[in-house]
Amino acid sequence: MAVDMSDAIVRGAALLGAGVCMGLGAIGPGIGEGFAAGKACEAVSRRPEEYSTLFRTMLVGQAVTESTGIYALVIAFLLYGVGK
Protein backbone atom coordinates (compact mmCIF):
# COMPACT_ATOMS: atom_id res chain seq x y z
CA MET A 1 0.00 0.00 0.00
CA ALA A 2 1.21 3.49 -0.77
CA VAL A 3 1.05 6.15 1.92
CA ASP A 4 1.90 9.82 1.49
CA MET A 5 4.11 11.66 3.96
CA SER A 6 1.45 13.42 6.05
CA ASP A 7 -0.55 10.20 6.43
CA ALA A 8 2.62 8.33 7.38
CA ILE A 9 3.52 10.88 10.07
CA VAL A 10 0.02 10.78 11.59
CA ARG A 11 -0.09 7.00 11.68
CA GLY A 12 3.49 6.71 12.92
CA ALA A 13 2.76 9.21 15.70
CA ALA A 14 -0.29 7.19 16.75
CA LEU A 15 1.83 4.02 16.95
CA LEU A 16 4.61 5.81 18.87
CA GLY A 17 1.92 7.18 21.16
CA ALA A 18 0.52 3.69 21.77
CA GLY A 19 3.91 2.46 22.94
CA VAL A 20 4.73 5.48 25.09
CA CYS A 21 1.22 5.45 26.59
CA MET A 22 1.47 1.83 27.69
CA GLY A 23 5.05 2.27 28.87
CA LEU A 24 4.45 5.32 31.05
CA GLY A 25 1.09 3.99 32.21
CA ALA A 26 2.72 0.82 33.51
CA ILE A 27 5.21 2.54 35.83
CA GLY A 28 2.79 3.69 38.50
CA PRO A 29 0.71 0.52 38.92
CA GLY A 30 3.89 -1.59 38.92
CA ILE A 31 5.51 0.31 41.78
CA GLY A 32 2.22 0.77 43.63
CA GLU A 33 1.13 -2.86 43.49
CA GLY A 34 4.55 -4.06 44.59
CA PHE A 35 4.43 -1.62 47.50
CA ALA A 36 0.96 -2.88 48.48
CA ALA A 37 2.11 -6.51 48.36
CA GLY A 38 5.15 -5.61 50.48
CA LYS A 39 2.98 -3.95 53.10
CA ALA A 40 0.70 -7.01 53.06
CA CYS A 41 3.71 -9.29 53.78
CA GLU A 42 4.70 -6.97 56.64
CA ALA A 43 1.18 -7.05 58.07
CA VAL A 44 0.93 -10.86 57.78
CA SER A 45 4.16 -11.23 59.71
CA ARG A 46 2.80 -8.92 62.42
CA ARG A 47 -0.66 -10.52 62.71
CA PRO A 48 -0.61 -13.98 61.13
CA GLU A 49 -4.12 -14.79 62.39
CA GLU A 50 -5.57 -12.08 60.10
CA TYR A 51 -3.96 -13.69 57.04
CA SER A 52 -7.12 -14.21 54.97
CA THR A 53 -8.42 -10.66 55.55
CA LEU A 54 -5.02 -9.17 54.74
CA PHE A 55 -4.66 -11.29 51.61
CA ARG A 56 -8.11 -10.27 50.39
CA THR A 57 -7.44 -6.59 51.12
CA MET A 58 -4.12 -6.80 49.26
CA LEU A 59 -5.79 -8.26 46.18
CA VAL A 60 -8.62 -5.69 46.18
CA GLY A 61 -6.10 -2.86 46.63
CA GLN A 62 -3.96 -4.17 43.80
CA ALA A 63 -6.99 -4.60 41.54
CA VAL A 64 -7.94 -0.95 42.09
CA THR A 65 -4.32 0.14 41.51
CA GLU A 66 -4.33 -1.84 38.29
CA SER A 67 -7.11 0.37 36.87
CA THR A 68 -4.74 3.07 35.58
CA GLY A 69 -2.66 0.40 33.88
CA ILE A 70 -5.79 -0.87 32.17
CA TYR A 71 -6.74 2.68 31.12
CA ALA A 72 -3.30 2.94 29.49
CA LEU A 73 -3.86 -0.43 27.79
CA VAL A 74 -7.24 0.71 26.43
CA ILE A 75 -5.79 3.97 25.09
CA ALA A 76 -2.86 2.08 23.58
CA PHE A 77 -5.27 -0.19 21.71
CA LEU A 78 -7.31 2.82 20.51
CA LEU A 79 -4.13 4.45 19.18
CA TYR A 80 -3.10 1.17 17.61
CA GLY A 81 -6.43 1.12 15.79
CA VAL A 82 -5.65 4.59 14.34
CA GLY A 83 -2.14 3.71 13.26
CA LYS A 84 -2.36 0.15 11.95
Next chain:
Amino acid sequence: MLEDLNVANMAAYFGAALAMGIGGIGSGFGIGYAGVGATRAMALQPHQRSSLFRGMLISQAVASNPSIFALVIAFILYNIGGEKLPAPDSIALAAAYIGAALSVGFGAIGSGIGNGQVAAAAMEAIGRNPSQSGRITILMLVGQAMGQTPVLFCLVISLMLCYVEVHLHSNLALAAAYIGAGLSIGLGAIGSGWGNGISAGGAMEGVARNPEQTNKLSIMMVVGQAMGQTPVLFSLVISFMLIYGTADFARYTSPEQVMHGLRMLGIGLGMGLAAIGPGIGSGFTGEALCVGIADTPEISQKLNNAYFVGTGVAQSTAIYGFVVSLILFSI
Protein backbone atom coordinates in the same frame (compact mmCIF):
# COMPACT_ATOMS: atom_id res chain seq x y z
CA MET B 1 23.53 17.23 2.64
CA LEU B 2 23.85 14.34 5.03
CA GLU B 3 25.94 12.44 2.48
CA ASP B 4 28.85 14.83 3.03
CA LEU B 5 28.90 14.25 6.79
CA ASN B 6 30.48 11.32 8.58
CA VAL B 7 27.35 10.87 10.71
CA ALA B 8 28.40 7.39 11.88
CA ASN B 9 31.71 8.66 13.27
CA MET B 10 29.98 11.62 14.89
CA ALA B 11 27.36 9.34 16.46
CA ALA B 12 30.08 7.04 17.81
CA TYR B 13 31.85 9.93 19.55
CA PHE B 14 28.55 11.32 20.86
CA GLY B 15 27.55 7.82 21.98
CA ALA B 16 30.79 7.48 23.95
CA ALA B 17 29.91 10.63 25.88
CA LEU B 18 26.29 9.55 26.32
CA ALA B 19 27.19 6.04 27.56
CA MET B 20 29.59 7.23 30.21
CA GLY B 21 27.58 10.30 31.18
CA ILE B 22 24.30 8.49 31.78
CA GLY B 23 26.04 5.32 32.94
CA GLY B 24 27.83 7.09 35.76
CA ILE B 25 24.65 8.33 37.47
CA GLY B 26 23.62 5.08 39.11
CA SER B 27 26.99 4.01 40.47
CA GLY B 28 27.53 7.52 41.78
CA PHE B 29 24.35 7.30 43.82
CA GLY B 30 25.08 3.70 44.84
CA ILE B 31 28.61 4.30 46.06
CA GLY B 32 27.29 7.22 48.07
CA TYR B 33 24.60 5.04 49.65
CA ALA B 34 27.25 2.50 50.68
CA GLY B 35 29.20 5.28 52.39
CA VAL B 36 26.05 6.47 54.19
CA GLY B 37 25.32 2.95 55.44
CA ALA B 38 28.88 2.44 56.68
CA THR B 39 28.91 5.81 58.47
CA ARG B 40 25.64 5.06 60.24
CA ALA B 41 26.92 1.65 61.29
CA MET B 42 30.15 3.19 62.60
CA ALA B 43 28.10 5.55 64.76
CA LEU B 44 26.35 2.52 66.31
CA GLN B 45 29.48 0.34 66.65
CA PRO B 46 32.57 2.56 66.88
CA HIS B 47 34.85 -0.35 67.77
CA GLN B 48 33.92 -2.12 64.47
CA ARG B 49 35.34 0.83 62.54
CA SER B 50 38.04 -1.01 60.63
CA SER B 51 35.90 -3.99 59.53
CA LEU B 52 33.09 -1.64 58.46
CA PHE B 53 35.57 0.45 56.49
CA ARG B 54 36.83 -2.69 54.73
CA GLY B 55 33.29 -3.85 54.01
CA MET B 56 32.39 -0.42 52.65
CA LEU B 57 35.32 -0.46 50.22
CA ILE B 58 34.47 -3.99 48.98
CA SER B 59 30.81 -3.12 48.47
CA GLN B 60 31.70 0.14 46.73
CA ALA B 61 34.04 -1.69 44.37
CA VAL B 62 31.20 -4.01 43.33
CA ALA B 63 28.71 -1.13 43.12
CA SER B 64 30.98 0.67 40.64
CA ASN B 65 30.82 -2.32 38.25
CA PRO B 66 27.79 -1.11 36.24
CA SER B 67 29.59 2.13 35.42
CA ILE B 68 32.64 0.10 34.35
CA PHE B 69 30.44 -1.67 31.79
CA ALA B 70 29.41 1.79 30.56
CA LEU B 71 33.11 2.75 30.42
CA VAL B 72 33.88 -0.31 28.27
CA ILE B 73 31.17 0.63 25.75
CA ALA B 74 32.35 4.27 25.84
CA PHE B 75 35.91 3.15 24.95
CA ILE B 76 34.65 0.90 22.15
CA LEU B 77 32.53 3.73 20.72
CA TYR B 78 35.44 6.17 21.06
CA ASN B 79 37.64 3.81 19.04
CA ILE B 80 34.92 3.32 16.42
CA GLY B 81 34.61 7.11 16.15
CA GLY B 82 38.27 7.38 15.16
CA GLU B 83 38.15 4.54 12.64
CA LYS B 84 37.67 4.90 8.91
CA LEU B 85 34.25 3.29 8.57
CA PRO B 86 33.19 1.55 5.32
CA ALA B 87 29.98 3.63 5.26
CA PRO B 88 30.61 6.82 7.25
CA ASP B 89 27.37 8.43 6.00
CA SER B 90 25.17 5.56 7.22
CA ILE B 91 22.23 6.82 9.29
CA ALA B 92 21.42 3.26 10.42
CA LEU B 93 24.96 2.72 11.70
CA ALA B 94 24.86 6.06 13.53
CA ALA B 95 21.59 5.03 15.18
CA ALA B 96 23.07 1.68 16.21
CA TYR B 97 25.92 3.49 18.03
CA ILE B 98 23.47 5.82 19.80
CA GLY B 99 21.32 2.80 20.70
CA ALA B 100 24.37 1.01 22.14
CA ALA B 101 25.13 4.03 24.31
CA LEU B 102 21.53 4.40 25.53
CA SER B 103 21.31 0.70 26.35
CA VAL B 104 24.31 0.45 28.67
CA GLY B 105 23.90 4.02 29.93
CA PHE B 106 20.33 3.66 31.17
CA GLY B 107 20.97 0.07 32.21
CA ALA B 108 23.76 1.10 34.56
CA ILE B 109 21.44 3.47 36.48
CA GLY B 110 19.27 0.78 38.08
CA SER B 111 22.00 -1.72 38.93
CA GLY B 112 24.25 1.02 40.27
CA ILE B 113 21.63 2.41 42.65
CA GLY B 114 20.43 -1.10 43.55
CA ASN B 115 23.92 -2.37 44.36
CA GLY B 116 24.46 0.66 46.56
CA GLN B 117 21.25 -0.03 48.45
CA VAL B 118 22.34 -3.62 49.12
CA ALA B 119 25.66 -2.29 50.37
CA ALA B 120 24.02 0.30 52.64
CA ALA B 121 21.63 -2.30 54.08
CA ALA B 122 24.54 -4.71 54.64
CA MET B 123 26.62 -2.10 56.47
CA GLU B 124 23.69 -1.16 58.70
CA ALA B 125 23.00 -4.84 59.34
CA ILE B 126 26.62 -5.37 60.40
CA GLY B 127 26.30 -2.33 62.64
CA ARG B 128 23.23 -3.85 64.26
CA ASN B 129 24.65 -7.35 64.62
CA PRO B 130 28.48 -7.39 64.24
CA SER B 131 28.72 -11.10 65.08
CA GLN B 132 27.14 -11.93 61.69
CA SER B 133 29.44 -9.74 59.58
CA GLY B 134 30.90 -12.72 57.65
CA ARG B 135 27.51 -14.11 56.62
CA ILE B 136 26.17 -10.66 55.78
CA THR B 137 29.20 -9.83 53.62
CA ILE B 138 28.86 -13.05 51.60
CA LEU B 139 25.10 -12.57 51.17
CA MET B 140 25.74 -8.94 50.16
CA LEU B 141 28.13 -10.03 47.40
CA VAL B 142 25.63 -12.63 46.11
CA GLY B 143 22.84 -10.03 46.14
CA GLN B 144 24.99 -7.49 44.31
CA ALA B 145 26.03 -10.07 41.70
CA MET B 146 22.37 -10.99 41.06
CA GLY B 147 21.53 -7.29 40.86
CA GLN B 148 23.99 -6.88 38.00
CA THR B 149 22.24 -9.32 35.68
CA PRO B 150 20.09 -6.56 34.11
CA VAL B 151 23.12 -4.42 33.23
CA LEU B 152 24.83 -7.50 31.77
CA PHE B 153 21.87 -7.93 29.40
CA CYS B 154 22.37 -4.27 28.46
CA LEU B 155 26.07 -4.88 27.84
CA VAL B 156 25.24 -7.78 25.49
CA ILE B 157 22.77 -5.66 23.49
CA SER B 158 25.26 -2.75 23.41
CA LEU B 159 28.04 -4.96 22.05
CA MET B 160 25.68 -6.39 19.42
CA LEU B 161 24.71 -2.85 18.36
CA CYS B 162 28.36 -1.71 18.27
CA TYR B 163 29.26 -4.48 15.80
CA VAL B 164 25.94 -4.80 13.96
CA GLU B 165 26.08 -5.51 10.21
CA VAL B 166 24.02 -2.92 8.39
CA HIS B 167 22.84 -3.39 4.83
CA LEU B 168 20.21 -0.64 4.49
CA HIS B 169 22.33 2.38 5.35
CA SER B 170 19.82 5.18 4.73
CA ASN B 171 16.71 3.35 6.01
CA LEU B 172 15.04 5.46 8.71
CA ALA B 173 12.92 2.55 9.98
CA LEU B 174 16.02 0.43 10.56
CA ALA B 175 17.75 3.34 12.33
CA ALA B 176 14.78 3.77 14.65
CA ALA B 177 14.70 0.03 15.33
CA TYR B 178 18.30 0.14 16.58
CA ILE B 179 17.56 3.09 18.89
CA GLY B 180 14.40 1.31 20.06
CA ALA B 181 16.40 -1.85 20.84
CA GLY B 182 18.75 0.17 23.04
CA LEU B 183 15.90 1.99 24.79
CA SER B 184 13.91 -1.19 25.45
CA ILE B 185 16.63 -3.05 27.35
CA GLY B 186 18.22 0.09 28.81
CA LEU B 187 15.06 1.52 30.37
CA GLY B 188 13.82 -1.96 31.29
CA ALA B 189 16.97 -2.69 33.27
CA ILE B 190 16.46 0.38 35.48
CA GLY B 191 13.50 -1.19 37.27
CA SER B 192 14.88 -4.69 37.73
CA GLY B 193 18.33 -3.54 38.80
CA TRP B 194 16.95 -1.10 41.35
CA GLY B 195 14.30 -3.56 42.59
CA ASN B 196 16.86 -6.34 43.01
CA GLY B 197 18.87 -4.05 45.24
CA ILE B 198 15.85 -3.18 47.39
CA SER B 199 14.86 -6.83 47.88
CA ALA B 200 18.42 -7.93 48.71
CA GLY B 201 18.58 -5.11 51.26
CA GLY B 202 15.65 -6.75 53.07
CA ALA B 203 17.61 -10.02 53.26
CA MET B 204 20.57 -8.18 54.89
CA GLU B 205 18.26 -6.71 57.51
CA GLY B 206 16.68 -10.12 58.06
CA VAL B 207 20.03 -11.82 58.74
CA ALA B 208 20.88 -9.15 61.30
CA ARG B 209 17.51 -9.62 63.03
CA ASN B 210 17.42 -13.42 62.98
CA PRO B 211 20.73 -15.10 61.99
CA GLU B 212 19.27 -18.61 62.43
CA GLN B 213 17.16 -18.08 59.29
CA THR B 214 20.16 -17.22 57.06
CA ASN B 215 19.63 -20.23 54.78
CA LYS B 216 15.96 -19.56 54.18
CA LEU B 217 16.67 -15.86 53.74
CA SER B 218 19.40 -16.41 51.17
CA ILE B 219 17.14 -18.72 49.16
CA MET B 220 14.23 -16.26 49.27
CA MET B 221 16.55 -13.38 48.38
CA VAL B 222 17.68 -15.15 45.20
CA VAL B 223 14.13 -16.27 44.35
CA GLY B 224 12.85 -12.73 44.91
CA GLN B 225 15.58 -11.29 42.70
CA ALA B 226 14.82 -13.83 39.98
CA MET B 227 11.12 -12.87 40.12
CA GLY B 228 12.13 -9.21 39.91
CA GLN B 229 14.01 -9.91 36.68
CA THR B 230 10.99 -11.04 34.69
CA PRO B 231 10.33 -7.51 33.32
CA VAL B 232 13.89 -7.10 32.04
CA LEU B 233 13.66 -10.48 30.29
CA PHE B 234 10.62 -9.20 28.37
CA SER B 235 12.71 -6.15 27.42
CA LEU B 236 15.55 -8.39 26.26
CA VAL B 237 13.21 -10.35 23.98
CA ILE B 238 11.87 -7.10 22.44
CA SER B 239 15.43 -5.80 21.93
CA PHE B 240 16.46 -8.98 20.10
CA MET B 241 13.35 -8.71 17.93
CA LEU B 242 14.14 -5.09 17.07
CA ILE B 243 17.70 -5.98 16.05
CA TYR B 244 16.98 -9.20 14.14
CA GLY B 245 13.37 -8.71 12.95
CA THR B 246 14.32 -6.02 10.44
CA ALA B 247 15.18 -8.07 7.35
CA ASP B 248 12.22 -6.93 5.24
CA PHE B 249 12.62 -3.19 5.83
CA ALA B 250 14.04 -2.71 2.33
CA ARG B 251 10.52 -2.73 0.85
CA TYR B 252 9.46 0.48 2.65
CA THR B 253 9.08 3.68 0.61
CA SER B 254 10.37 6.83 2.28
CA PRO B 255 7.02 7.93 3.87
CA GLU B 256 6.58 4.36 5.09
CA GLN B 257 10.04 4.50 6.63
CA VAL B 258 8.94 7.48 8.74
CA MET B 259 5.80 5.70 9.88
CA HIS B 260 7.50 2.41 10.69
CA GLY B 261 10.42 4.22 12.30
CA LEU B 262 8.04 5.90 14.74
CA ARG B 263 6.45 2.49 15.31
CA MET B 264 9.87 0.98 16.16
CA LEU B 265 10.52 3.78 18.67
CA GLY B 266 7.08 3.14 20.16
CA ILE B 267 7.87 -0.57 20.59
CA GLY B 268 11.17 0.13 22.34
CA LEU B 269 9.84 2.89 24.59
CA GLY B 270 6.67 0.96 25.38
CA MET B 271 8.46 -2.15 26.62
CA GLY B 272 11.34 -0.28 28.25
CA LEU B 273 9.18 2.11 30.27
CA ALA B 274 6.64 -0.59 31.15
CA ALA B 275 9.37 -2.73 32.75
CA ILE B 276 10.50 0.03 35.17
CA GLY B 277 7.55 0.02 37.56
CA PRO B 278 7.04 -3.75 38.03
CA GLY B 279 10.80 -4.20 38.58
CA ILE B 280 10.90 -1.63 41.40
CA GLY B 281 7.59 -2.86 42.84
CA SER B 282 8.82 -6.47 42.99
CA GLY B 283 11.79 -5.19 44.95
CA PHE B 284 9.56 -3.63 47.64
CA THR B 285 7.66 -6.91 47.97
CA GLY B 286 10.85 -8.98 48.20
CA GLU B 287 12.23 -6.68 50.91
CA ALA B 288 9.10 -7.09 53.05
CA LEU B 289 9.13 -10.87 52.50
CA CYS B 290 12.71 -11.25 53.78
CA VAL B 291 12.10 -9.05 56.82
CA GLY B 292 8.87 -10.93 57.53
CA ILE B 293 10.58 -14.34 57.34
CA ALA B 294 13.25 -13.15 59.77
CA ASP B 295 10.65 -11.86 62.26
CA THR B 296 8.15 -14.73 62.02
CA PRO B 297 9.81 -17.78 60.40
CA GLU B 298 6.98 -20.06 61.56
CA ILE B 299 4.52 -18.54 59.07
CA SER B 300 6.92 -18.40 56.10
CA GLN B 301 4.47 -20.46 54.03
CA LYS B 302 1.77 -17.77 54.33
CA LEU B 303 4.33 -15.06 53.60
CA ASN B 304 5.49 -16.92 50.49
CA ASN B 305 1.89 -17.18 49.25
CA ALA B 306 1.26 -13.47 49.76
CA TYR B 307 4.60 -12.69 48.12
CA PHE B 308 4.13 -14.77 44.99
CA VAL B 309 0.53 -13.67 44.39
CA GLY B 310 1.40 -10.01 45.14
CA THR B 311 4.44 -9.94 42.85
CA GLY B 312 2.58 -11.79 40.12
CA VAL B 313 -0.18 -9.17 40.13
CA ALA B 314 2.38 -6.34 40.29
CA GLN B 315 3.99 -7.66 37.11
CA SER B 316 0.79 -7.62 35.11
CA THR B 317 1.54 -4.14 33.75
CA ALA B 318 4.90 -5.36 32.39
CA ILE B 319 2.95 -8.08 30.59
CA TYR B 320 0.59 -5.44 29.14
CA GLY B 321 3.65 -3.56 27.88
CA PHE B 322 5.03 -6.75 26.36
CA VAL B 323 1.71 -7.52 24.65
CA VAL B 324 1.35 -3.98 23.27
CA SER B 325 4.94 -4.10 21.97
CA LEU B 326 4.39 -7.49 20.32
CA ILE B 327 1.16 -6.26 18.68
CA LEU B 328 2.91 -3.11 17.45
CA PHE B 329 5.73 -5.28 16.10
CA SER B 330 3.37 -7.54 14.18
CA ILE B 331 1.83 -4.78 11.99
